[in-house]
Amino acid sequence: MSTPILEVSSLNLSFTTYGRRAQVLHDVSLSVSKGERVALIGQSGSGKTVTMRAIIGTLPMPPANIESGSISFEGRDLLNLTKPERNRIKGTGISIVLQDPLLSFNPVLTIGRQMDDILRYAEIRLGQRQSASQRKALILKTLNKVQLPQGVQIFDAYPMMLSGGMRQRVLIAMALLNKPRLLIADEPGTALDVTTQKEILNLLNKLVKDEELSLLLITHDLGVVREISDRVYVMERGHIVEANTNEEIFSNPVHPYTQKLMACVPALYGERVREVKNDQPGRPKIQVAAITKDFTQRSGFFKRTWSSVRAVNSVNLEIESGDVFGIAGESGSGKTTLAKMLLGLHLPSSGQIKIDGRPINDFSDAKEFRKLIQIVYQNPGSSLNPKRTVTQQLAVPLTFTNHSKASIMTRTAELLEMVDLPPSYASMYPHELSGGQKQRVAIARALSVNPKILVLDEPTSALDVLIQNTVIDLLLKLRQELDLTYVFISHDLSLMRNFCNRVAIMFRGEICEQGLTRDVFANPKHAYTRALLSSIPVISEREERLKPKITTAERQAVLASSTALT
Amino acid sequence: MLFYLAKRAISLLLVLLGLAILIFVIARIVPGDPARIALGPLATATQVFEMRQEMGLDDPFVVQLWNYLYGLAHGDLGKSFLTSRPVMHDIMQALPATFELVLFTIVLQVILSIPLGVVAAIYRDTWVDNVSRIVSLIGVVTPGFVLAIILQLVASYKLQFFPVTGRIDQGLGYSAAHSGLLLVDSIIDQRWDVFGDALRHILLPSIALAAGGIGQVMRITRSSMIEVSGRDFIEASRANGIPERVVQFRYMLRIACIAPLTILGLEFASLIGNAFVVEFVFSWPGIASYGVRTILQKDLNAVIGVVLVSGVFFIIANLTIDTILGFIDPRNRLREDSK
Structure with a gap:
C-alpha cells in the first residue's frame, strides 16, 4: 500500500x-x-x-x-x-x-x-x-x-x-x-x-x-x-x-x-455450534392458541377516532417443559408483545394462552401466576433499582409472596450461590457491580420465587461477548438444575442457534416459521428466514459458505415489506 | 401547530372555568355575612336584610353561581361592596401597574437567568461558575419581601440611588394613555424623562421579585446545559466541524432551554403571589395592594375578581410558554398532530 x-x-x-x-x-x-x-x-x-x-x-x-x-x-x-x-x-x-x-x-x-x-x-x-x-x-x-x-x-x-x-x-x-x-x-x-x-x-x-x-x-x-x-x-x-x-x-x-x-462468537454453522436438547420432550407447558393483539389508538379532538395496529396476528405456539424456546424477529415484529402476553401483562385481543393446561386468566390471583412465570429484562443497568442493595432487590418478590424475614435471608444467600456470586455481594449496590454481575442478580431475582418458566428478553444484548457466554452458560446450568422452561426473545440468531432447542421466527406480527433449531437453520423455508440468516455477519469462510444464499432481488423484496424500513 | 395550540387553549379555558367556580364556592363558604361587613357594625337588621336582597345573597346557591358565571361571561365581575364601583373598573385601574411590574420582572428573569446559566455551564467548575452558583443560592433562599426591605433600606434610603416607593414621580404630571404601561407609553410619547423615572421606580421592586426565580432558573439552565453537553449529537456536531459557539448556542441551548422555560411559566404563578408582598412594601399602586385590602375587608366580589385575574395571567403565561416550546421542540407538536 x-x-x-x-x-x-x-x-x-x-x-x-x-x-x-x-x-x-x-x-x-x-x-x-x-x-x-x-x-x-x-x-x-x-x-x-x-x-x-x-x-x-x-x-x-x-x-x-x-x-x-x-x-x-x-x-x-x-x-x-x-x-x-x-x-x-x-x-x-x-x-x-x-x-x-x-x-x-x-x-x-x-x-x-x-x-x-x-x-x-x-x-x-x-x-x-x-x-x-x-x-x-x-x-x-x-x-x-x-x-x-x-x-x-x-x-x-x-x-x-x-x-x-x-x-x-x-x-x-x-x-x-x-x-x-x-x-x-x-x-x-x-x-x-x-x-x-x-x-x-x-x-x-x-x-x-x-x-x-x-x-x-x-x-x-x-x-x-x-x-x-x-x-x-x-x-x-x-x-x-x-x-x-x-x-x-x-x-x-x-x-x-x-x-x-x-x-x-457464537457460531452459526459448523462444528463449533452447540446443540441444545430438551432431555424429556413431550411435556406441554405453554399452549398459545390463535392469539392476536391489536393496539388501538384514540386520537382526534375528543379522542373519538380510532386507529388500530395489529402487533401480533393469530400466533399458535406450543412450548414444552424443558424447552429453550427462541422467538426471533426484528424490532417491531411483535416478539415483545407476544412475551408480554405470556406474562399476562397484556391481554390478547382474541385467542387463548394456557399454562399447564389452565387458561392464564383462570389463575386466582397475581401471586400464584407470578410464582409460575418470571422475566429477565434486557438491560440490567435499568431493570435493577439503583437505590437498593442486592439483598433488597431479591427480597422484593419474596416479600410479595409472604416470606418471613428469616426465610428471606436464607433464600437470598441461596440465590446468590445459585448464580455464582459470592455471598459478600449481598450488601452491594448495582453501580458497584459489572454488567454481567448485574444480569446475574436480575436472574436471581427472577428465580427467587421458584418459577417454572423464565421469559428472557434479550438478556445478553447489553453485554460484551465474553460476558455473554458466561451468562448463557449459567442459564443452561440453571435449566438443568431447576428444570426450567425458557422463552428466549432475541434478534441475535447466532446466539439462538447455540442456546435454543426450538425457534420461531416472527415477521410482521406473524410466526413465519418454527421448528427445531437445527432444522430451521439447516433448511430455512420462508424467504424472510433466509434473508435473516444470510444477513448475519459470520467470522469464518466455512460458515459463510453454509449460510443460505439469497439473491439481491429476493432480499429487496423482503426488505421492502419489513417493518425496519418504514 | 395550530391544532396543538387550539387544544392547549381550550384546556386552559377549562382550567379557568374550574377556578371561577371553585373560588366562588370558597367565597360563599367562609363564615361572616358580607352584607353586614359592607354596611358596618352600626347598620340595622333591616338595612342588612335589604342589602342581602340587593346582593342576591338569599337566592339559592345555584342561582347565585349561574348569575355570577353569566356576568363573568359578559365581563361583569359584580360590584365591590367596599368602593361601590364595579369590580372590573377597580381592577382595570390597578392592573396596568401590576402587569408592568410582572412583565418587567419576567423579562429581567429571562435575560439574566438563562445567559448566566449558560455561562456557568460553559465555564463549569471555574470561579465564574462558583460565584454565580453562590449568588443564585442566596437569591433562592432569601424571601422576596426581605430582599425588598433590604434593597429599600440600602439602595434607596442610605445611598439614595432609587426612589423609596411609588411608581412614578407625581411631579412629572404624566399619565399613561396608550397601554397603561409607563415604560411603553413614555417611549411612544418620546418622554425620556418619564421613561427614566419609571425605570428607576420599577427596578428595585422587580429585582426583589425576580431574585428567587433568577436563581432557580439559572441553576436549571446550568444543569440542563451540562446534561445536553454529554449527548452523542453534541460530540457529532463538534466532530463535524461546527464551531464551538454555534454548538453551544444553537445545538445545546435550544434543547437545554426547554426545562427552564417550563419553570418560568410556573414561576409566574408564584410571581403574582409574591407581588402582593413586594407591591405592599414599595407602595406600588397595583392589583396586589387592592387585593390585600379587599381580602382584609372580606369584599367578596373583589376577592374573586382579583383571583380570577391572577388566574388569567397564569394561563396566558402558560399558553405563551407552550407556544414557544412548540416552536423550539418539534417533538411536542409532532406528537400532538400525529395523534
Whole structure:
C-alpha cells in the first residue's frame, strides 16, 4: 500500500479525575493507508473509543492528557496544530459516523438544517461560499449517494420521523458532505436489525470504493469486521495486542486475547455450534392458541377516532417443559408483545394462552401466576433499582409472596450461590457491580420465587461477548438444575442457534416459521428466514459458505415489506 | 401547530372555568355575612336584610353561581361592596401597574437567568461558575419581601440611588394613555424623562421579585446545559466541524432551554403571589395592594375578581410558554398532530 493517510504512533494517554491518574492508552500505534479499510476491535472499555476521540480531537482535555506520541494525518502532526488548523480538518479531512443513529441527531432541528450547518461552517473555514440553493443541491446529491432518493422529504424532516435505517444512511451522508479523506465509523449498524445492518455495511463498502475514502472502523462485532476491513488491530486494555490482515486474523489468530474473542462468537454453522436438547420432550407447558393483539389508538379532538395496529396476528405456539424456546424477529415484529402476553401483562385481543393446561386468566390471583412465570429484562443497568442493595432487590418478590424475614435471608444467600456470586455481594449496590454481575442478580431475582418458566428478553444484548457466554452458560446450568422452561426473545440468531432447542421466527406480527433449531437453520423455508440468516455477519469462510444464499432481488423484496424500513 | 395550540387553549379555558367556580364556592363558604361587613357594625337588621336582597345573597346557591358565571361571561365581575364601583373598573385601574411590574420582572428573569446559566455551564467548575452558583443560592433562599426591605433600606434610603416607593414621580404630571404601561407609553410619547423615572421606580421592586426565580432558573439552565453537553449529537456536531459557539448556542441551548422555560411559566404563578408582598412594601399602586385590602375587608366580589385575574395571567403565561416550546421542540407538536 501507499503512504499512510493516518498514522498514530506510540500514543500514551491518561485521564486524571479527582487527582487520580489512570493511563488508558499504552503505546498505541496504528496506521491507515489511502483507500484502506482498517478495523480496531476490542471489548467495551478497551480504549478503542478513546483512541477514536483522540484522533478526531473531541476528547476534553483535561481530564484527558496526551503524555507522548503523535497522531499524524496526511503528514501533519495533529497534536501540534493550532486550534483553528485542527478544526479545519474536522469534517473535511476526517469525519465520523457515530454508533447510535438516533442519538447522533439533534432532535429539535430538521435534518436539512443540521446538514446545511455542517456544509456552511466548513465553507466559512475554507473561505469559499456557496449560495443556499447550491448547498441544498449538494445535500440532496449526497443523500442520493447513500441511496436515499427521497431527499427532499428527508431535508425537511425531523430525525424522529425517520426509521433507524434511514437515520443511519443520513448520518453517513452527513459524514460525506465535506468530502473527507478518512471516514471513522463507530459500530456502524450495530443498533439496527441484521438485514438493515447488512445494507449499511454494503453501502459503506461501496462508498469507500467510489469516493476513494479510507475507513477506520471501530467495533466489537467480529462478523462486521470480517466483511468490511482489509486490516485489523486488536485492542485490549489500552494496548494493541495484535495487528494483521483480515484473512490472517480470522484464519490464524495469534494472541490469546484474539483467540478468546473469536471463540466467544457464537457460531452459526459448523462444528463449533452447540446443540441444545430438551432431555424429556413431550411435556406441554405453554399452549398459545390463535392469539392476536391489536393496539388501538384514540386520537382526534375528543379522542373519538380510532386507529388500530395489529402487533401480533393469530400466533399458535406450543412450548414444552424443558424447552429453550427462541422467538426471533426484528424490532417491531411483535416478539415483545407476544412475551408480554405470556406474562399476562397484556391481554390478547382474541385467542387463548394456557399454562399447564389452565387458561392464564383462570389463575386466582397475581401471586400464584407470578410464582409460575418470571422475566429477565434486557438491560440490567435499568431493570435493577439503583437505590437498593442486592439483598433488597431479591427480597422484593419474596416479600410479595409472604416470606418471613428469616426465610428471606436464607433464600437470598441461596440465590446468590445459585448464580455464582459470592455471598459478600449481598450488601452491594448495582453501580458497584459489572454488567454481567448485574444480569446475574436480575436472574436471581427472577428465580427467587421458584418459577417454572423464565421469559428472557434479550438478556445478553447489553453485554460484551465474553460476558455473554458466561451468562448463557449459567442459564443452561440453571435449566438443568431447576428444570426450567425458557422463552428466549432475541434478534441475535447466532446466539439462538447455540442456546435454543426450538425457534420461531416472527415477521410482521406473524410466526413465519418454527421448528427445531437445527432444522430451521439447516433448511430455512420462508424467504424472510433466509434473508435473516444470510444477513448475519459470520467470522469464518466455512460458515459463510453454509449460510443460505439469497439473491439481491429476493432480499429487496423482503426488505421492502419489513417493518425496519418504514 | 395550530391544532396543538387550539387544544392547549381550550384546556386552559377549562382550567379557568374550574377556578371561577371553585373560588366562588370558597367565597360563599367562609363564615361572616358580607352584607353586614359592607354596611358596618352600626347598620340595622333591616338595612342588612335589604342589602342581602340587593346582593342576591338569599337566592339559592345555584342561582347565585349561574348569575355570577353569566356576568363573568359578559365581563361583569359584580360590584365591590367596599368602593361601590364595579369590580372590573377597580381592577382595570390597578392592573396596568401590576402587569408592568410582572412583565418587567419576567423579562429581567429571562435575560439574566438563562445567559448566566449558560455561562456557568460553559465555564463549569471555574470561579465564574462558583460565584454565580453562590449568588443564585442566596437569591433562592432569601424571601422576596426581605430582599425588598433590604434593597429599600440600602439602595434607596442610605445611598439614595432609587426612589423609596411609588411608581412614578407625581411631579412629572404624566399619565399613561396608550397601554397603561409607563415604560411603553413614555417611549411612544418620546418622554425620556418619564421613561427614566419609571425605570428607576420599577427596578428595585422587580429585582426583589425576580431574585428567587433568577436563581432557580439559572441553576436549571446550568444543569440542563451540562446534561445536553454529554449527548452523542453534541460530540457529532463538534466532530463535524461546527464551531464551538454555534454548538453551544444553537445545538445545546435550544434543547437545554426547554426545562427552564417550563419553570418560568410556573414561576409566574408564584410571581403574582409574591407581588402582593413586594407591591405592599414599595407602595406600588397595583392589583396586589387592592387585593390585600379587599381580602382584609372580606369584599367578596373583589376577592374573586382579583383571583380570577391572577388566574388569567397564569394561563396566558402558560399558553405563551407552550407556544414557544412548540416552536423550539418539534417533538411536542409532532406528537400532538400525529395523534
